[in-house]
Amino acid sequence: QVQLVESGGGLVQPGGSLRLSCAASGFTLDYYAIGWFRQAPGKEREGVSCIASSTGRTYYADSVKGRFTISRDNAKDTVYLQMNSLKPEDTAVYYCAAGPKFGSFYPDEYDYWGPGTQVTVSS
Numbered sequence: 001q002v003q004l005v006e007s008g009g010g011l012v013q014p015g016g017s018l019r020l021s022c023a024a025s026g027f028t029l030d031y032y033a034i035g036w037f038r039q040a041p042g043k044e045r046e047g048v049s050c051i052a053s054s055t056g057r058t059y060y061a062d063s064v065k066g067r068f069t070i071s072r073d074n075a076k077d078t079v080y081l082q083m084n085s086l087k088p089e090d091t092a093v094y095y096c097a098a099g100p101k102f103g104s105f106y107p108d109e110y111d112y113w114g115p116g117t118q119v120t121v122s123s
Contacts, residue, residue: 002026002112006096009117012086016121020081022096022114029053033103034072034079035110038092038119047105048094049081054101061105064090086121094119 008020022034035050049060049070058070069082079096094117099110 004096004098004112004114006094006114006117009094009119011120011122013123014086014088014121016086017082017084018086018119020083020094020096020117020119022079022081024077024098027098027112028074029072029077029079029098030074031101032098032111033101034070035097035099035103035105035107036070036079036081037095037097037107038090039095039116040092043092045095045107047107050103050105051079052101052103057103059103059105083119086119088121090119091121092119093117 003025005023033052036048037045039045051058051070067085072079096114097110098112
């Protein structure tokens with residue numbers, strides 16, 4: 001019954017933009033931190049960004065800071081990841097996850113995960 005579903009992935013050229021969405025069902029996102037993670041082929045899952053539930057404070061990996069923006073709309077139980085100036089190295093499956101209120105970049109701290117959405121940056 002608890003479900004997170006990502007959407008908005010696809011193929012985009014370098015320098016382009018995508019907006020990923022993470023929609024929750026079966027629970028409300030109000031009381032959870034949401035993290036965005038990504039996993040490229042042959043690589044470990046890495047944290048990209050997260051947003052705290054109570055304060056709304058945001059965090060970004062150094063590799064995406066200044067290019068990506070995370071936001072949440074609690075009324076819609078949806079979290080977004082706006083990705084600008086995309087690079088080929090951003091290519092990965094992107095996952096959203098719900099977990100502790102304060103958020104983290106540690107996957108083990110998250111309780112619920114979406115199935116992922118593919119982002120491919122290529123010319």
